[in-house]
Amino acid sequence: MPSNTGGSELRGRLRERDTLDRLLRDVRHGRSRVLVLRGEPGAGKTALLDYLSERAGACLVTRTAGVEPESEIAYSALQQLCAPLMGQLPRLPEPQRAALATAFGVEPGGPPEGLLIGLAVLGLFAEAAAQQPLVCVVDDVQWIDRMSEVILTFVARRLDAESVALVFASRSPGDERMLSDLPELRVDGLPDADARALLDSALTGPVDARVRDRIVAETRGNPLALLELPRGLTPAELAFGFGAPSTTPLANRVEEGFGRRIAALPAQTVRVLLTAAVEPVGDVTLLWRALERLGIEPDAITPAQAAGLVEVGTRVRFRHPLVRSAAWRSAGAEELREVHRALAEVTDPRRDPDRHAWHRAHAAVGPDEQVAGELERSADRAMARGGRSAAAAFLQRATELAADPRRRAALALAAAQARFAAGAPAQVPDLLAAAELCPLDLLQQARVQRLRAQVEFVLNPGRDACAPLLTAAARLETLDGAAAQETYLSALGAAVHAGRLGDDELRRAAEAARAVPAGQDAVGLLLTGLVGWSLDGYPASVPLLRQALGALGTDEDLNLLWLTGPVAYEVWEDATWHRLTEAAVRSSREAGSLSLLPTALAFRAGALVFAGQFADASDLLDEADALGRATRLAGHPSASLMLAAYRGQELPALELFEATVKDADARGEGRLLGLAGYARAALFNGLGRYPAALEAARQAAEYEDIAVFNWTLGELVEAAARDGASAVATRARDRLAERTAVAGTDWALGAQALADALAGPPGRAEAQYRESIERLSATSMRLPLARARLLYGEWLRRESRRGDARTQLRSAHDAFRTMGAEGFAQRAGRELAATGETVRKRNPAACDDLTSQEAQIARLAVAGRTNPEIGAEMFLSPRTVEWHLRKVFMKLGIGSRRELAGALRAR
Known part of the structure; x- marks a missing residue:
């Protein structure tokens, strides 16, 4: 039976072994499985991974492990895991093949986006598994590099029908970063009987039964602790358990135990272990060459092997990561530098320039411009x-390592910018502080200030973010006009999102930005338009904002979606919206843009809600949610709020609204308060409350949040008119007219005609209802159109025109039911029933299967x-798409794609 911790048989673990056996059965039968083994150091996770690997049988097993010194080398863990599968690389679509080859340094190319690499790895796994079931094992996740973690977590959430097992082992609690919602197997200590048997195997002499029980209790059955802590202790120490009571964490005590065992070895053997610990790849040839440089004979490793601390085969493997860390921490600074120096000398700078530079950097005693230059080139790669x-x-x-203070400043600023781009804003301030200790020119000072403000905006995007961005923008005005313009736009956008909680930040930001000449590119025109919107009022800003939307033409402009999306709403441009x-989702998918896609998916989902395509919107939000869990990049909550409101399920909707309000208050994001108020008004209008x-709606309309205010006025007119508050309805209608008249689109004028019908002279109501329906029919706004038909039908019924009312109400009811707008569908159903028509109940079998x-x-x-195109769009492998299509054919009772459209229509 496989080893539990490097020498004993795997004891007990029936539950864990059964789980792993079932996982392998599923994989052999064509299903993918993902599992996270979670437990404290020494709990036996690696032994269970060994068991899994040995039981895999005919499966192809590929394995990697995080190593602390490698945690900053991009894709190091991923590349090791994928190395046996690279023969499948030519079978991938060209963009994915090129992205993966570039990421692994096989081919030159532009920086690949993470999503594209994720799709490539998913495809690589699927292609390999088509030949032979695949088991991928990742140990010590807490130490794998950030990019490998992101990609593997993404892949784990997209596996389905590829015959792939992806099994992680992670320390707990709190060491994992992104695996928290994946299927989990807790690996705890051994049961008492197994723990006592394992302890007995490690003891060299008799121990009192009560002391033995105390040791088992103190270690909580941790196998590594049971084996290692008794080693090196005298009978007297064992007689009292593990000596005096200790508050030191168990993992630290185990590492201390390994440290004692290492210290008892010959000096040359200790140096061998240190060299193997510092060389993270486990390259045996490289280790022997480094030892030769250090004047150490290869057989010096024999005592460490005999002690069971290290294994040497095709690779060097420590018994446990705690052995590696104990060897590492046992050395002094000078000894560590000597080992790094030897490893640098034997690492080929042409084949592995990055590790060569890394070792040289840690061998350096003081400033070294040559090594700093090597590291800078490694950063570029x-x-x-x-x-x-x-x-x-x-x-x-x-x-x-940089000797020149000015160069040190430039490098610190570049490192800070890289940390920010890598999604680690919390690590930026210390680097900026280091840069400020050096002489900075005016432009560098301004960039430091801008980056600090950007960090503040990311970490706290509410009311406190605007002022630092404004200060940074002001400093950049005479130094870098383009950067100043972009920073002013960010400041203005931050103030827009702070909304009612912004303490007049919007006016201050707009006044400051107006003093700066704006360009005629998309950024400049958008800045001009938003300044006009903030200071000059809605009518004056509409032409400027439309001009800005018209200037958007490049993929780079899509990064402005967080502002241009709300602007398109604000000027009632449904086609532009x-x-x-659509372009943002398509572009970010094609490029694999992790930074843009969550926002693009959320905003696209919002557009689809208004288009009445709730199912498609929900799919995009599910995708955004999965992506957010994998990357910690959340999309904007607006679409989720709207979808919840229009689905009409009161309790879950209100829970979402309340959570959003609480979060918005805490973060100072006033626009979210407006959105939540609008969504609440739409929910209750649908429910007839x-x-x-x-x-x-009254509360939401107290502040003119961009885009949200337009929608809220419509809800306010309807609610007030139906509640008998005619004066409130009239005022809201008039405020809406100030906006819709200047906007002039069919969407705007259709919304205004509906408001006029509700709150205007009764004698003109029918003509205005008809105008609203006609204008909205010319747009993609199927949800507002259905609402217009509902209101017209309700009016007709009250006019005792039951036949005409049935026509409008039936159309509205069918539309709402098809969309999934249950609250409005029930309201329309009640009105239909009042006309004397029997309302058909929804057929639950229609496509619900x-x-x-x-x-x-x-x-x-x-x-x-x-299939490959569907897979790329949905982040699935083509084989999973094929598997799902077969299930769809079976459920619909068809045999091919040619029959699919008809079968869906029939349902």
Whole structure:
């Protein structure tokens, strides 16, 4: 039976072994499985991974482990895991193949985006598993590099039908960063009987039974502790358990135990272990060459092998990571530098320039410009592969070695920018502080200030973010006009999102930005438009904002979506809104842009809600949620709020609204308060609870949040008119007219006609209802159109025109029911019943047997997408798409794609 901790048989663990056996059965039968083994150091996670590998049988097993010294080398763990699979690389689509080859340094190319690499790894796993079931094992996740962690977590959430097992082992509690919601197997201590048997195997003499019980209790059955802590202790020490009571964490005590065992070895053997610990790859040839440089004979490793601390085969493998860390910490600074120097000398700078530079950097005693230059070049290579975190690590070490203070300042600033780009804003302030200890020119000072403000905006995007951005923008005005303009736009955007909680930040930001000449590019025009919107009022700003939207043309402009999306709403440009969000999703998917895609998915989902495509919107939000868990990049909550409101399920909707309000208050994001108020008003209007809708809309309309205010006025008119508050309805209608008249689009004028019908002269109501329906029919706004038909039908019924009312109400009811707008559907159903018509109950079998994912795949297949295209859009492997399509065919009772469109229509 496989080893538990490097020498004993695997004891007990029936539950754990059964779980792993079932996992292997699923994989052999064509299903993918993901599992996280979680437990404290020494609990036996690695032994269980060994068991899994040995039981894999005919499966292909590929394995990697995080190593603390490697944690800053981009893709190091991922590359080791994928190395046996690279023969499948030519089978991937060209963009994915090129991205992975670039990330691994096999081919030159532009920096690949993380999502594209994730799709490539997913495809690589699927292609390999098509030949042979695949088991991928990742040990010590807490030490793998950041990019490997992001990619593997992404892949773990997209595996489905590829015959792949992806099994992680992570310390707990709190060491893992991104695996928290994946299937988990807790690896705790052994049961008492097994623990006592394991302890007995490690004891060299008799121990009192009560002392033995205390040792078992104190170690909580941790196998490594049971084996290691008794070693090196005298009978007298054992007689009292582990000596005097200790508050030291168990892992530290085990490492101390390994340290004592290492200290008892010959000096040359200790040096061998140190060299093996510092050389993280486990390259045996490299280790022997380094030992030769250090004047150490290879057989010096024999005592460490005999002690069971290290194994040497095709690779060097420590019994446990705590042995590596104990060997590392046992050395003094000078000894560590000597080992790094030897490893640098035997590492080929042409084949492995980054590790060569890394070892040289740690061998340096003081400033060394040559090594700093090597590290800077390594940072460039890491950045070219998309490894921003690794680039930051190289630059940070280069900063420490640079002799020239000005160069040190530039490197520290570059490291800070790399940390920020890598999604680690919390690590930026210390680097900026290091830069400020050096002489900075005016432009560098301004960039430091700008980056500090950007960090503040990311960490706290509410009311406190605007002022630092404004200060930074002011400093950049005479130094870098383009950077100043972009920073003013960020400041203005921050103030827009702070909204009612912004303490007049919007006016101050706009006044400051107006003093700066703005360019005619998208950034400049958008800045001009938002300044006009803030200071000159809505009518004056609409032409400027439309000009800015018209200037958007490049993929780079799509990064402005967080502002241009709300602007398109604000000027009632539904066609532009759809075009922008569709382009943003398409572009970010094609490029694999981790930074843009969450926002793009959320904003596209919002557009689809208004278009009445709730299922598609929900699919995108599910995708954004999965992406957010994998990358910790959350999309904007606006679409989730709207979808919850219009689905009409009161309790979950209100829970979401309350959570959003609480979060918005804490972060100072006033626009979210407006959004939550609008959503609450829409929910209650749908449910026919008009007093509650009126109160919610009144509160939301107290501040003119961009885009949200337009929608809120419509809800306020309807709620007030239905609740008998005619004066409130009239005022809201008039305020809406000030905006819709200048906007002039069919969407705007259709919304205004509906408000006029509700709150205007009764004699003109029918003509205005008809105008609203006609204008909204010319747009993609199917949800507002259905609401207009509902209100017209309600009016017709009250006019005792039951036949005409049925026509409008039936159309509205069918539309709401098809969308999934249950609250409005029930309201329309009640009105229909009042006309004397029997309302058909919804057929629960109509397509409900297709899951959301299956339905989306079916729709894409009907649209003519191939399996690889569907997979790229949904972040699935083509083989998983094929598997889901087979399930769809079976559920629909068809045999091919040719029948799919008809079968979906029939349902």
